[in-house]
Amino acid sequence: MAAWGERLAGVSGVLLDISGVLYDGGEGGGAAIAGSVEAVARLKRSRLKVRFCTNESQKSRADLVGLLRWLGFDVSEGEVTAPAPAACLILKQRGLRPHLLVHDGVRSEFDQIDTSNPNCVVIADAGEGFSYQNMNKAFQVLMELENPVLFSLGKGRYYKETSGLMLDVGPYMKALEYACGIEAEVVGKPSPEFFKSALQEMGVEAHEAIMIGDDIVGDVGGAQRYGMRALQVRTGKFRIFWCSLGL
Amino acid sequence: MAAWGERLAGVSGVLLDISGVLYDGGEGGGAAIAGSVEAVARLKRSRLKVRFCTNESQKSRADLVGLLRWLGFDVSEGEVTAPAPAACLILKQRGLRPHLLVHDGVRSEFDQIDTSNPNCVVIADAGEGFSYQNMNKAFQVLMELENPVLFSLGKGRYYKETSGLMLDVGPYMKALEYACGIEAEVVGKPSPEFFKSALQEMGVEAHEAIMIGDDIVGDVGGAQRYGMRALQVRTGKFRIFWCSLGL
Structure with missing residues (x-):
């Protein structure tokens, strides 16, 4: 994680996808992906603004946040764009x-x-x-x-x-x-209006923001088309490979 | 019906759609469309070859023919392309x-x-x-x-x-x-292969055949693209309006 500082130069806000990035759904609600609880905590302690940007539409925001908090994440309803x-x-x-x-x-x-x-x-x-x-x-x-x-x-x-x-x-x-x-x-993602509202709620311009997600179309493609940087995680590992636009 | 003879000049085979042309489905199996039983009988008494070409796929051919015969139509399984x-x-x-x-x-x-x-x-x-x-x-x-x-x-x-x-x-x-x-x-309609097999079974070339149906895409468009003439019936009346290729 040491290289984050350099690679995020010029970035002031991070949009985090939830399902497949922070946790994997399944029986009993699901499980946090290894390293993700700590990664979110680090991001929130950093100079960066953080917001959660999900396409989850089987659960209300209240239920989703309840699940995430139960899994150990520091997140509130007001931080989630859904x-x-x-x-x-x-x-x-x-x-x-x-x-x-x-x-x-x-x-x-x-x-x-x-x-x-x-x-x-x-x-x-x-x-x-x-x-x-x-x-x-x-x-x-x-x-x-x-x-x-x-x-x-x-x-x-x-x-x-x-x-x-x-x-x-x-x-x-x-x-x-x-x-x-x-x-x-x-x-929802990849709609430009959806990214727009998430960025507005975070108070960050598109060129200052990065989207971290697991979906190449919804997360990465959508964010890049809206002028943001994007990272795709390898689900379940929270290892990151840098996408075409690069950082 | 007097004008049929002239209008069908050069035509030696007729493909008839079934649902919406011969009968309307519904409770209790459905009902024959007024005039259609007699129209089929006339066609079969004429010099024209007749075949039934349907996209019906909720019923087996045996059940479909059973229903049609019960409604008064002169039709056998071997005459139906499905x-x-x-x-x-x-x-x-x-x-x-x-x-x-x-x-x-x-x-x-x-x-x-x-x-x-x-x-x-x-x-x-x-x-x-x-x-x-x-x-x-x-x-x-x-x-x-x-x-x-x-x-x-x-x-x-x-x-x-x-x-x-x-x-x-x-x-x-x-x-x-x-x-x-x-x-x-x-x-099925409008696939060219489907029209081809119906015409082969009838022993008629595309340019000698006419498709009579109620679906502008499946029946009329499909038949015309395959080089046939086509008529669209006004469902429930068996009144015919002549389509763009004309007769």
Whole structure:
């Protein structure tokens, strides 16, 4: 870790992905990745601003932070940028009332949102909630709208659990896009708006910030397109290899 | 119907779509579309060769023909070109053993196919069978293959039932394509190979044939790209409007 000081020259803020970087999900909640609890503590003791930037959308921020604190991380809700709260902000700003196709674990994030007489659809990684019946309902809501609006919390293809690879929200977003002939608005990485809000909340410009994540598309590609530096970790090891833009 | 003779000059074979052209599906099996039973009878009494070309993949050919005969149509199994038997032919030719994500109603078509130790995936309109668990299983099978091969029986976006619009196989094909980073092979309309086999079975060249269907993409577009003429019916009326290529 000695080289961090030099390599982070000009960097004043660090965005940290959570799943696959700080911990691996799985049975019983998951486990911290070796070295990550201490790495976060060091970063927070340094001159750098730190913020957590996740696409987690099966859990509310409160539940996610609870899990992380239980695993030993120094983190609070106010330090986390996550898709569901970002989506709620957009819904309010645009006066939209969503039909929700989301995991029960994240539903509480939408408690303050009017979901009557829906004029848009929000999908997130719903897991088993992606039944034919639920997908068909979301499809029917979209087809009844004059201007169908579909929000997708992230667009990941799949993720790994201890039981094997699992379909993420992206494939289901593609399914609804094709069925309705529309394009979804992605809320979460790699959307530029999502990085923008995370940086604003941290009070750091893009060129002064670095994103540390495990996803080459969502984390690294998205951050670089937004003018940030990016690092990809090798999940489970917290060893870092320096990406194309370099540091 | 008097103008048929003139308009079909040069045509020696007619391919008829089934669902939405001959009958509308729904509770209790469905109902013949007004005039269609008599229209098929007339066609079969005429100088024209007639064949049925369907993307139906929730029912076996035997069940489909049974339903049509019960509705009054003069049709036999040997006159029907359908995706499941076409897929079985391809699987045998290429020595492929499929993992099947299909409706129970069509599973019997695959009775003679080896499905042990699968080295490809076949999806069809599985309806409620498109659970998260079943989709994830198909995804996992594909991801374990060195060269993942996905067959999709048709690629329709949706269809109409009495209870409303229903997602067809196409959206789920797109989901697996995106998840695995692959492109599916479509068996059924609008695939050129499918029209080719229907025409071969009828013994008619493309330029001598006309496709009559209700789907502008699957029936009309597909047939025209294969060098056939095409008519789109206004579902439920059997009134015909002449498409761009004209007759």
